[in-house]
Amino acid sequence: MAVLFPAHPGFRGPMAPQRLECDIFELEYEGTLPPALEGCFYRCGPDPQFPPKSTDDFFINGDGVVSMFRFRDGHVDFRSRFVRTEKFELERQARRALFGGYRNPFTDDPEVHGADRTTANTSVFWYDGELFAVKEDGLPHRLDPETLETRGKLRFEGQRTPHFTAHPKFDPVSGELVFYGTEAGGLASSDIAYCEADGHGTLTHEAWFEAPYASMVHDFALTQKYVIFPVMPTVADLPRMRKGGAHFAWDDGRETWLAVLPRKGTAKDVRYFRGPARWSFHTMNAFDEGSRVHIDLTVSEINGFSYLPNAEGKAWDPEKARSYLTRWTCDMANDSERFVEQRLSAMPSDFYKCDPRRATLPYRWGFMAAKDPDAPRVPGAPDTVFNTVAAIDHQSGRVHSYFVGAASVVQEPVFVQRSDDAPEGDGYLLAVVNRVAEKRAELLVLDTADLSAGPVATVKLPIPLRMTFHGDFVSGAQLGWQDGKSE
Amino acid sequence: MAVLFPAHPGFRGPMAPQRLECDIFELEYEGTLPPALEGCFYRCGPDPQFPPKSTDDFFINGDGVVSMFRFRDGHVDFRSRFVRTEKFELERQARRALFGGYRNPFTDDPEVHGADRTTANTSVFWYDGELFAVKEDGLPHRLDPETLETRGKLRFEGQRTPHFTAHPKFDPVSGELVFYGTEAGGLASSDIAYCEADGHGTLTHEAWFEAPYASMVHDFALTQKYVIFPVMPTVADLPRMRKGGAHFAWDDGRETWLAVLPRKGTAKDVRYFRGPARWSFHTMNAFDEGSRVHIDLTVSEINGFSYLPNAEGKAWDPEKARSYLTRWTCDMANDSERFVEQRLSAMPSDFYKCDPRRATLPYRWGFMAAKDPDAPRVPGAPDTVFNTVAAIDHQSGRVHSYFVGAASVVQEPVFVQRSDDAPEGDGYLLAVVNRVAEKRAELLVLDTADLSAGPVATVKLPIPLRMTFHGDFVSGAQLGWQDGKSE
Numbered sequence: 002m003a004v005l006f007p008a009h010p011g012f013r014g015p016m017a018p019q020r021l022e023c024d025i026f027e028l029e030y031e032g033t034l035p036p037a038l039e040g041c042f043y044r045c046g047p048d049p050q051f052p053p054k055s056t057d058d059f060f061i062n063g064d065g066v067v068s069m070f071r072f073r074d075g076h077v078d079f080r081s082r083f084v085r086t087e088k089f090e091l092e093r094q095a096r097r098a099l100f101g102g103y104r105n106p107f108t109d110d111p112e113v114h115g116a117d118r119t120t121a122n123t124s125v126f127w128y129d130g131e132l133f134a135v136k137e138d139g140l141p142h143r144l145d146p147e148t149l150e151t152r153g154k155l156r157f158e159g160q161r162t163p164h165f166t167a168h169p170k171f172d173p174v175s176g177e178l179v180f181y182g183t184e185a186g187g188l189a190s191s192d193i194a195y196c197e198a199d200g201h202g203t204l205t206h207e208a209w210f211e212a213p214y215a216s217m218v219h220d221f222a223l224t225q226k227y228v229i230f231p232v233m234p235t236v237a238d239l240p241r242m243r244k245g246g247a248h249f250a251w252d253d254g255r256e257t258w259l260a261v262l263p264r265k266g267t268a269k270d271v272r273y274f275r276g277p278a279r280w281s282f283h284t285m286n287a288f289d290e291g292s293r294v295h296i297d298l299t300v301s302e303i304n305g306f307s308y309l310p311n312a313e314g315k316a317w318d319p320e321k322a323r324s325y326l327t328r329w330t331c332d333m334a335n336d337s338e339r340f341v342e343q344r345l346s347a348m349p350s351d352f353y354k355c356d357p358r359r360a361t362l363p364y365r366w367g368f369m370a371a372k373d374p375d376a377p378r379v380p381g382a383p384d385t386v387f388n389t390v391a392a393i394d395h396q397s398g399r400v401h402s403y404f405v406g407a408a409s410v411v412q413e414p415v416f417v418q419r420s421d422d423a424p425e426g427d428g429y430l431l432a433v434v435n436r437v438a439e440k441r442a443e444l445l446v447l448d449t450a451d452l453s454a455g456p457v458a459t460v461k462l463p464i465p466l467r468m469t470f471h472g473d474f475v476s477g478a479q480l481g482w483q484d485g486k487s488e
Numbered sequence: 489m490a491v492l493f494p495a496h497p498g499f500r501g502p503m504a505p506q507r508l509e510c511d512i513f514e515l516e517y518e519g520t521l522p523p524a525l526e527g528c529f530y531r532c533g534p535d536p537q538f539p540p541k542s543t544d545d546f547f548i549n550g551d552g553v554v555s556m557f558r559f560r561d562g563h564v565d566f567r568s569r570f571v572r573t574e575k576f577e578l579e580r581q582a583r584r585a586l587f588g589g590y591r592n593p594f595t596d597d598p599e600v601h602g603a604d605r606t607t608a609n610t611s612v613f614w615y616d617g618e619l620f621a622v623k624e625d626g627l628p629h630r631l632d633p634e635t636l637e638t639r640g641k642l643r644f645e646g647q648r649t650p651h652f653t654a655h656p657k658f659d660p661v662s663g664e665l666v667f668y669g670t671e672a673g674g675l676a677s678s679d680i681a682y683c684e685a686d687g688h689g690t691l692t693h694e695a696w697f698e699a700p701y702a703s704m705v706h707d708f709a710l711t712q713k714y715v716i717f718p719v720m721p722t723v724a725d726l727p728r729m730r731k732g733g734a735h736f737a738w739d740d741g742r743e744t745w746l747a748v749l750p751r752k753g754t755a756k757d758v759r760y761f762r763g764p765a766r767w768s769f770h771t772m773n774a775f776d777e778g779s780r781v782h783i784d785l786t787v788s789e790i791n792g793f794s795y796l797p798n799a800e801g802k803a804w805d806p807e808k809a810r811s812y813l814t815r816w817t818c819d820m821a822n823d824s825e826r827f828v829e830q831r832l833s834a835m836p837s838d839f840y841k842c843d844p845r846r847a848t849l850p851y852r853w854g855f856m857a858a859k860d861p862d863a864p865r866v867p868g869a870p871d872t873v874f875n876t877v878a879a880i881d882h883q884s885g886r887v888h889s890y891f892v893g894a895a896s897v898v899q900e901p902v903f904v905q906r907s908d909d910a911p912e913g914d915g916y917l918l919a920v921v922n923r924v925a926e927k928r929a930e931l932l933v934l935d936t937a938d939l940s941a942g943p944v945a946t947v948k949l950p951i952p953l954r955m956t957f958h959g960d961f962v963s964g965a966q967l968g969w970q971d972g973k974s975e
Binding site: 464 | 519564926
């Protein structure tokens with residue numbers, strides 16, 4: 002009885018499962034590691050522990066792996082570990098996949114009925130002195146920030162939603178954590194649970210409301226005054242799931258609805274702004290300007306996942322799937338039920354970050370993975386992969402960028418401020434690049450003061466690193482490291 | 489301050505340090521895993537923990553890494569760990585190389601003077617229910633056979649030699665372990681300590697004798713009646729070391745001397761047989777035939793390491809460094825002081841194994857890594873790498889072989905008998921192959937009943953595996969696994 006992953010491109014070449022739990026001590030690097038990097042860069046992404054039950058399984062259904070680049074005293078170490086979810090542990094014991102398709106429990110083996118299906122494969126965040134890995138269909142899993150061992154789940158006292166977004170927001174003014182759960186009332190329900198917690202583990206707000214339809218709400222937006230949930234036509238459907246079909250399908254017969262609530266508001270406060278069918282994975286930032294709410298996010302005409310079915314059977318169009326940094330504006334002072342859309346950059350982009358000190362506030366700098374469309378396609382990689390690290394200056398509208406090289410794929414760049422009192426956006430971007438032909442990864446350290454100059458330091462790995470989704474940098478001070486005392 | 493390995497080919501391309509301590513659960517495989525493989529295949533090889541103190545450092549000076557393919561119930565898992573030698577631990581604490589050149593303590597940092605320099609990077613063996621990793625300049629390190637954690641060193645009660653060979657022999661008739669230490673009396677001394685132990689941890693014999701000159705005695709030979717130490721002109725020199733030079737240099741002004749002792753003999757029993765300057769890394773087997781002692785080993789005209797200096801400054805000649813399976817015969821009944829040399833195969837070869845049940849005895853089958861000289865050179869790899877798994881039938885003289893493919897490098901094949909009562913040589917060969925262009929390794933399982941048919945199973949790794957030296961297979965029964973009880 003062979004053990005083999007499916008032969009389709011999602012499991013071959015640069016997308017091949019890697020499944021390494023590993024330690025590499027004292028990574029090679031060239032250049033100079035800036036003192037600002039004292040701390041750990043964590044990343045989260047999918048890697049299937051076992052060949053999937055169905056050969057048409059896809060990338061985002063893999064089990065969560067968290068990796069760490071640990072920067073200390075001019076040294077860099079690497080570690081990666083699977084998140085020990087209930088799904089992971091049950092399957093490890095069985096030594097095979099027991100859980101079926103992406104977010105479809107009807108495709109699971111009967112013996113795991115009712116078990117927690119989340120893979121915790123999407124993002125990491127740091128909250129109240131702890132590190133968490135999370136996917137939007139479950140609760141965050143707590144990880145030891147040094148060993149990456151899994152240490153239970155995060156559920157606030159009194160919290161009703163069983164789900165948590167992979168993109169929680171932090172209010173830098175109040176220190177609050179803002180999150181939400183979709184399908185909060187059950188599989189394919191349109192209930193969204195909007196939650197806030199203080200900075201120290203206490204849930205302060207949980208309000209449920211019903212969205213116009215059940216959709217994937219992968220990210221949201223937060224300002225000082227408002228919280229915005231974009232409901233876009235990546236639609237969940239229970240009868241389809243019961244037949245073993247996809248959790249989500251793209252249905253561009255529907256409009257995009259932005260649910261805008263005042264902070265700490267409830268269902269009765271929801272106001273909708275509508276627009277054409279759109280898709281967005283990620284928000285860069287949002288802010289208030291008088292009565293207007295601006296939301297900067299990546300926007301495409303259809304869902305970017307080629308493997309998501311189309312509700313009407315239309316073929317997936319890669320051109321329409323390209324996503325661009327876009328500003329949606331809702332004016333709370335007028336009666337319009339429509340939001341205004343403005344494209345901010347002509348370069349396809351996604352995987353956004355802003356300086357966390359300016360999150361929810363008017364801001365100047367946004368960071369992103371972008372695509373130079375003139376660069377040759379990377380062999381074996383999807384056409385959607387990125388090859389450029391970019392920063393947009395919203396003051397001038399200018400995009401500064403660094404092309405990471407031919408046959409190379411760049412993952413989400415993560416911003417690290419140069420110092421606590423550095424100006425907004427002044428610091429470094431950390432971005433993992435896979436050199437596809439060489440089958441080795443590098444971590445580039447780019448200085449935002451001169452992005453196009455290329456890396457100030459290049460950390461080298463002896464292996465490629467499988468594509469991840471999102472990462473975060475946690476400083477040595479946050480980690481409780483003592484100055485001058487090496488581990 | 490950058491951290492970088494030297495740019496020369498010994499640290500680049502297929503030879504690049506990897507330094508992974510990793511776990512991969514449930515490796516992919518194609519084909520059928522035979523029931524005989526229930527157990528663990530362990531390998532040992534060098535991988536430098538840190539960039540070396542000198543840029544002309546070379547491959548064999550790397551720190552010992554032991555890896556394990558664990559076969560159980562049709563599943564294969566992989567694990568690799570550094571051996572925690574004293575050198576490893578001191579350098580880890582310092583986060584840099586403190587020890588200098590290969591077996592030259594005069595090149596070390598003063599603060600580690602007197603510390604155990606061994607890297608335990610050469611081979612693994614199973615003795616008295618325990619697993620050990622060893623290099624010939626130190627004692628074996630005990631490893632947990634499941635976790636690969638290091639658990640101290642092996643030194644028999646009463647043992648005087650501070651060194652242990654990387655190629656101990658097991659007498660299948662008596663169950664004895666036979667080993668030796670070179671330079672036993674101190675750096676560059678010509679003392680060889682010949683030792684035997686029973687199968688249960690008791691040293692039964694230790695006899696020291698002085699070799700004609702201090703040389704690298706990397707392997708030796710054992711029959712039921714004799715033990716043979718080949719002294720060949722890879723010569724150790726203390727004054728050269730004191731000047732920071734190499735431990736060994738090739739000096740073909742000297743002859744090869746075979747020191748032949750009766751089993752349990754002492755210095756007074758040594759009889760020498762001489763021959764032209766030769767080099768051999770490894771013995772396949774040895775046996776008695778009447779008064780004659782046959783030693784089957786790989787033989788080249790000069791030392792195979794291109795980076796070893798030549799005592800007279802001659803350039804290293806790759807043609808002369810090619811090594812071939814050769815039989816040396818000493819006739820104990822006549823007065824000749826010369827041994828007789830006969831080449832057994834025209835194919836370059838090394839990394840020998842025989843069926844352990846026939847070790848020290850007349851035998852039919854020998855196994856080896858060999859080189860098809862017509863295959864194109866593997867880009868980036870030394871010319872000396874092997875591309876073929878071969879078995880010689882000494883009864884017919886015929887060599888059966890399997891070419892592992894273009895741009896591929898094969899490591900030492902390890903024999904596993906089909907069953908306890910299978911005929912000699914009937915079973916499987918396990919051989920790691922690096923697919924250099926794809927940068928992935930495979931473990932081939934070849935059936936000795938039809939080697940040229942190719943693998944009956946191919947285990948696939950998501951990464952390449954750095955070249956190792958030697959391995960061993962330890963059965964589930966030896967490991968104390970209970971039938972039908974999975975971990």
